[in-house]
Amino acid sequence: MVWKENRENAYCEITPAILALKEQWEKKNYIDPKLYKEYNVKRGLRDEDGRGVLTGLTRVGEIQSYSVTEGEHIIPQDGMLYYRGIDCRELVKGSEGRRFAFEETAYLLLFGELPTAAQLEAFCQQLASYRTLPTNFFRDVIMKAPPRDLMNTMQRGILTLFCYDDKPNDIGLENVLRQCLQLMSNMPVLAIYAYQAWRFSQGESLFIHVPKPELSTAENFLRMLREDCSYTDLEARTLDVALILHADNGGGNNSTFTNHVVTSSGTDTYSAIAASMASLKGPRHGGANSKVMAMMDDVKEHVRDWNDEGCVADYLTRILNKDAFDRSGLIYGLGHAVYTKTDPRCEVFRAYVNHLAAEKGREDELALYANVEKIGKQLLMERQHKSVLSTNIDFYSGFVYEMLGLPKELYTPLFAVARIAGWSAHRMEELSVGGKLIRPRYECVEEHRPYTSMDRR
Known part of the structure; x- marks a missing residue:
């Protein structure tokens, strides 16, 4: 099949042949999650306690989000972001x-x-x-x-x-x-x-x-x-x-x-x-603010009283139970891979969010964001058995961009x-x-086997 100019054509169709190949792929590509622990794999280049695996040195930027006690216990702290110190x-x-x-x-x-x-x-x-x-x-x-x-x-x-x-x-x-x-x-x-x-x-x-x-x-x-x-x-x-x-x-x-x-x-x-x-x-990275905006549009549509914390909590619970929005079970913009207690970028941004909401007459929506942030963090901390949880800058940045009149395509x-x-x-x-090619190691968990000739397959 050759590429066709018309985008709305069979070139992009998921055919029965593709579905059959996908099933064939699934038969031989499953890896038991237990093996990651058995081989001590740092999934996502992260330790089990959530700390990133040290892979290099830099003088450009630094995040501080916790302290570590002598017993290697992580103590959450207000996040700090340094540019060149x-x-x-x-x-x-x-x-x-x-x-x-x-x-x-x-x-x-x-x-x-x-x-x-x-x-x-x-x-x-x-x-x-x-x-x-x-x-x-x-x-x-x-x-x-x-x-x-x-x-x-x-x-x-x-x-x-x-x-x-x-x-x-x-x-x-x-x-x-x-x-x-x-x-x-x-x-x-x-x-x-x-x-x-x-x-x-x-x-x-x-x-x-x-x-x-x-x-x-x-x-x-x-x-x-x-x-x-x-x-x-x-x-x-x-x-x-x-x-x-x-x-x-x-x-x-x-x-x-x-x-x-x-x-x-x-x-x-x-x-x-x-x-x-x-x-x-x-x-999961730069596109997160767009997901926050889509989630908040969904909340606005389904929560009849934005100021009723009970109504907000009920709908956020449905989202967490994978019964609403995109069925992912995530409240986007709450929590961060590194920041534990606060995201300093979000804390700086709050003042500008407030000023812009006042200038644009969007205080009601800002109040809804505040309710979702407060209630969502409470629900997440209860489920994750955490005492603190940061609000990511992505939680508010999309709202700010919308107030600036920026289209979602540009976020x-x-x-x-x-x-x-x-x-x-x-x-x-x-x-x-640097001067050295970055090449981490992957452990192969496929069993060795002999080659099988065509007439015996």
Whole structure:
């Protein structure tokens, strides 16, 4: 069978032959979960107590979420997130009322020091000079094969930029730095242009705004998104804070670890960043805020009185019992793989959520979020026999993006716009101090057997 242009065709059909092959696959691919304990496998690269297996060293970012006693008992504590040893909350606080700080954060992650005013100005000018795609790139790359998922379109765009680079495979640090800065500059452009192409494929009008060099990443993102290019100062500053808080989250998060693994092979920057994007797209990672929004839409539809804690508790119990929403048994946005007591990013974001909800007249919905957070955590702690549980930043970020007028299709791409700062810093670090291919070991549990000739099968 050959590929057909028409997407709505038999090419995508699950045929009886495919179902038969799937059944054949299932017969020989089951692994008993008991074997993981027998072989002492650290599933998810995590110890049984939940701590991550140490796989490397970094100076870029650090998470602190618990302390360990002499008896190796974990004591939950308020979460801390450090960028190059500086509390991320201080970066947000230091910029309040005077400037946007995502670019300052990116500089810190890359170069290890807070920039002087002159260094920051030069850095922003460098980023602005790179914030342009090759001639006809939008027409020839982004508009071709209208996107069903913007993350895939952005990955395609990143990989295609490889073809426009005269030194794409050069992994010397100065060349990789140049590539990282160019991709960092163009990530918001790729995200917005991919969205506009998607809108056009849905029958909407097409409008393309070029970024303005004097504006910050947050301002340009909103300007390019909106037909009239307008945005309020609170909107831009809230988005800037979101970018700061998502710029890095330690070296062990899935997409950053992917970046380290792929970089260790010696591959090019475009491939490494595209691989990180592929990881971030997953609903267990960067796509979590979209799941929160879908869950909250479902709660709004089925809970008749948002202020009645009993009604909220009843429906959340149905969700946990896999009797409602997506039948996963999960309350999205509550709990985190690393943070135990609080997620510092969420704590910073709360003030901006409150301000934006007041400006947009969304206090009733904010109260529902607060009820779901409080009651959901109580229910989860009872079931998991925990005394504390953190609220993930994903719980509120989707609501903030909705209040900013951002379409759901852009939630995860916006995460990538922020996280490429951390990916770039980690790629540079891996190239400079790694020097060894990352290759963990898998134990094969298949029995040895002889080859069987065709006439005896």
